[in-house]
Amino acid sequence: MEHVPLSWYLILSAVLFALGVAGFIYRKSVLTVFMSIELMLNAVNLSFISFSYELQRIDGQIYSFFVMVVAAAEAAVGLAIILTIFKNRGTLQIDEVDSMKL
Amino acid sequence: MNLWLIVFFPLIGFLLNALWGRRLPKAVITIIGVGSVAASFIYVLAVLSKLYPLNTPYSQHYFTWIQSGFLNVGFDLVIDRLSAVMLLIVTGVGLLIHIYSIGYMEHEGGYYRFFSYLNLFTFFMLILVLASNLLLLFVGWEGVGLCSYLLVSFYFHETWATNSGNKAFIVNRIGDFGFSLGIFLAVAMFRTLDFGKMATAVSALPVEAGFGTLAVLTLLLFAGATGKSAQIPLYVWLPDAMAAPTPVSALIHAATMVTAGVYMVARLSFLYDHAPAAMEIVAIVGLFTAVLGATIGITQNDIKKVFAYSTVSQLGYMFLGVGVGAYSAGIFHLMTHAFFKALLFLGAGSIIHGLSGEQDLRHMGGLRKAMPITFVTLGIASLAISGVPGFSGFFSKDAILAAAYAHAHWMFWVGATTAGITAFYVFRAYFLAFFGDYRGHHHPHESPLTMTVPLMLLAALSFGGGYFNVPAWLAAMYPIAEHENMTPVIVSATFGIIGIIIAAFLYVFRPGTAESLKNAAGGLYKLVYNKYYVDELYQAAVVKPLKGIARVVLWKGVDEGLVDSGIVNGFGRAIRGWGSVLRHFQSGSIRNYATWVLAGCLLVIFAIGLFGGGR
Numbered sequence: 001m002e003h004v005p006l007s008w009y010l011i012l013s014a015v016l017f018a019l020g021v022a023g024f025i026y027r028k029s030v031l032t033v034f035m036s037i038e039l040m041l042n043a044v045n046l047s048f049i050s051f052s053y054e055l056q057r058i059d060g061q062i063y064s065f066f067v068m069v070v071a072a073a074e075a076a077v078g079l080a081i082i083l084t085i086f087k088n089r090g091t092l093q094i095d096e097v098d099s100m101k102l
Numbered sequence: 103m104n105l106w107l108i109v110f111f112p113l114i115g116f117l118l119n120a121l122w123g124r125r126l127p128k129a130v131i132t133i134i135g136v137g138s139v140a141a142s143f144i145y146v147l148a149v150l151s152k153l154y155p156l157n158t159p160y161s162q163h164y165f166t167w168i169q170s171g172f173l174n175v176g177f178d179l180v181i182d183r184l185s186a187v188m189l190l191i192v193t194g195v196g197l198l199i200h201i202y203s204i205g206y207m208e209h210e211g212g213y214y215r216f217f218s219y220l221n222l223f224t225f226f227m228l229i230l231v232l233a234s235n236l237l238l239l240f241v242g243w244e245g246v247g248l249c250s251y252l253l254v255s256f257y258f259h260e261t262w263a264t265n266s267g268n269k270a271f272i273v274n275r276i277g278d279f280g281f282s283l284g285i286f287l288a289v290a291m292f293r294t295l296d297f298g299k300m301a302t303a304v305s306a307l308p309v310e311a312g313f314g315t316l317a318v319l320t321l322l323l324f325a326g327a328t329g330k331s332a333q334i335p336l337y338v339w340l341p342d343a344m345a346a347p348t349p350v351s352a353l354i355h356a357a358t359m360v361t362a363g364v365y366m367v368a369r370l371s372f373l374y375d376h377a378p379a380a381m382e383i384v385a386i387v388g389l390f391t392a393v394l395g396a397t398i399g400i401t402q403n404d405i406k407k408v409f410a411y412s413t414v415s416q417l418g419y420m421f422l423g424v425g426v427g428a429y430s431a432g433i434f435h436l437m438t439h440a441f442f443k444a445l446l447f448l449g450a451g452s453i454i455h456g457l458s459g460e461q462d463l464r465h466m467g468g469l470r471k472a473m474p475i476t477f478v479t480l481g482i483a484s485l486a487i488s489g490v491p492g493f494s495g496f497f498s499k500d501a502i503l504a505a506a507y508a509h510a511h512w513m514f515w516v517g518a519t520t521a522g523i524t525a526f527y528v529f530r531a532y533f534l535a536f537f538g539d540y541r542g543h544h545h546p547h548e549s550p551l552t553m554t555v556p557l558m559l560l561a562a563l564s565f566g567g568g569y570f571n572v573p574a575w576l577a578a579m580y581p582i583a584e585h586e587n588m589t590p591v592i593v594s595a596t597f598g599i600i601g602i603i604i605a606a607f608l609y610v611f612r613p614g615t616a617e618s619l620k621n622a623a624g625g626l627y628k629l630v631y632n633k634y635y636v637d638e639l640y641q642a643a644v645v646k647p648l649k650g651i652a653r654v655v656l657w658k659g660v661d662e663g664l665v666d667s668g669i670v671n672g673f674g675r676a677i678r679g680w681g682s683v684l685r686h687f688q689s690g691s692i693r694n695y696a697t698w699v700l701a702g703c704l705l706v707i708f709a710i711g712l713f714g715g716g717r
Contacts (some may be wrong), residue, residue, distance in 0.1 A: 025696055025697060094691075097692065098691045
């Protein structure tokens with residue numbers, strides 16, 4: 001039985017990443033934007049793992065663990081920030097959070 | 103034997119008084135200020151007695167100051183017979199004036215400041231005299247100019263004093279610009295600034311027939327001298343410099359600094375000897391300055407102004423002397439002038455001190471009873487400057503006029519007439535101050551001993567100074583031309599005595615005649631009284647146009663137009679413009695930022711794809 005070729009994984013990874021980017025830019029809720037970021041990270045993880053398997057090298061897996069750790073930490077901080085925004089402003093509409101300028 | 107010690111003492115005096123003088127008691131300031139010059143004077147005497155008879159110059163090299171390409175300028179001091187004379191004048195007369203200042207400045211503010219400036223002046227003057235190359239001489243030259251400025255503006259809270267100080271400084275800048283050009287030309291010509299090496303180099307050249315490079319060089323240096331030594335056309339600062347306290351007028355503006363130009367010409371005689379065209383100009387400028395100063399001196403009413411114009415006039419004589427090649431006569435007159443002119447100023451200071459600041463001759467009169475010592479000493483000085491036989495001025499002025507007679511008869515006759523005018527205006531001031539009835543309203547009193555003792559010593563020198571035979575002492579450096587003709591001696595002495603007699607007639611025996619003469623002269627008197635309107639002429643011809651150019655072109659045009667609104671504000675405008683474009687990137691919207699991040703990423707990926715990655 002023939003195994004799945006590398007290109008399929010990479011195409012899947014690219015599609016997932018593009019979906020993440022699109023969600024990051026076009027979704028209106030801060031929470032969804034945040035989830036899109038996670039999606040992008042996982043898309044990258046997928047390509048890391050694929051290359052690791054294909055090339056029979058361990059580095060890719062190590063990197064994906066790194067990314068997962070960072071993603072977990074980011075989730076903790078990010079969710080805390082989102083909670084605070086909601087508490088202070090009563091909304092999670094990203095266009096209404098526009099005070100990031102002088 | 104260390105020559106540097108001579109200049110070192112006044113420097114230390116200056117530093118001590120300048121740094122801590124404010125907190126020191128007056129007695130200590132006096133000891134430092136006067137003691138440093140006294141130490142210098144004593145050390146000069148010790149050095150000279152050891153070096154006597156000083157047949158060859160004695161020089162010391164301390165360190166290399168500038169070493170650049172072919173040019174090597176060292177900090178070298180040299181004593182020869184010429185600088186020996188100058189050293190004795192600067193430290194000796196300087197010491198007497200320092201002592202005099204103790205009394206004169208007693209009730210004035212800024213006692214420590216005064217003495218620190220005087221010490222600094224002495225330091226620079228000694229550098230000027232001892233320097234063995236042109237650049238070191240220039241250091242002293244500029245330094246004394248600075249001290250002159252500081253001391254003329256001594257009463258800095260008065261506008262007239264600071265204006266006079268500025269005038270002295272700026273007018274000197276003009277001359278010194280010429281002087282520095284002269285130095286550059288000397289570097290280009292001789293590739294050295296050392297006097298000895300320059301003399302060797304120039305002796306190989308022929309004497310210039312027409313108007314050549316050497317004439318240009320010497321005239322550029324002479325331009326500096328016209329500034330420093332108050333000659334036409336830059337003499338205008340000296341009368342205004344009388345804003346300084348009187349001891350300063352005596353020390354700087356009569357005895358020492360203003361003679362620096364004469365000293366410089368004598369020091370560089372080897373250059374001037376090779377440029378007869380320049381010599382002729384020096385002599386003519388000196389002669390005309392002598393006439394101009396003397397005639398203005400007749401009409402002035404401020405006693406210090408009379409003596410100031412007299413200084414201008416006498417400096418003219420010295421340049422006439424060096425201009426006709428009688429360097430030793432010029433230096434001789436420089437020395438006797440230092441004695442009698444310092445005495446005239448100090449005597450005037452004594453009168454001013456005794457009259458609580460009164461300087462106007464019209465408010466003096468009959469002072470001979472109240473101030474007997476001043477009366478006698480000032481009389482000796484007046485006789486000396488008038489060239490009465492037996493007094494010092496007679497010998498030196500005679501030496502100059504005899505040389506002028508040998509050079510060109512007309513120069514002698516003009517000079518001799520000026521000698522008569524000199525005698526007249528000096529005795530006019532003398533008679534107005536000491537004879538007749540007292541016309542002021544202060545209570546005249548004789549000055550304290552610290553002031554009268556220097557007066558008496560200077561009176562002795564003014565009388566006997568002529569018996570130091572300076573031309574003979576300098577004969578090895580400047581050969582004496584023998585003038586057997588007795589005509590100039592007799593004529594000039596006679597003119598002097600006639601001048602005194604006329605002054606006595608007009609101001610002692612027939613007072614009132616002068617007034618009617620003045621009215622008879624009318625416009626001529628007015629012209630001379632207003633100093634030939636030279637100040638007004640300079641104001642209209644030089645100062646006003648310069649101010650106009652400065653205001654319209656430099657200030658409004660270059661500074662405000664180009665620098666301010668063009669460059670400085672231009673930068674501001676450009677950055678503001680860029681900023682107004684770039685500020686749109688910072689919208690505050692997260693979505694916007696995210697788009698830019700994405701665009702940046704794409705750009706980086708694109709660039710890597712285009713130019714290749716890290717490998």
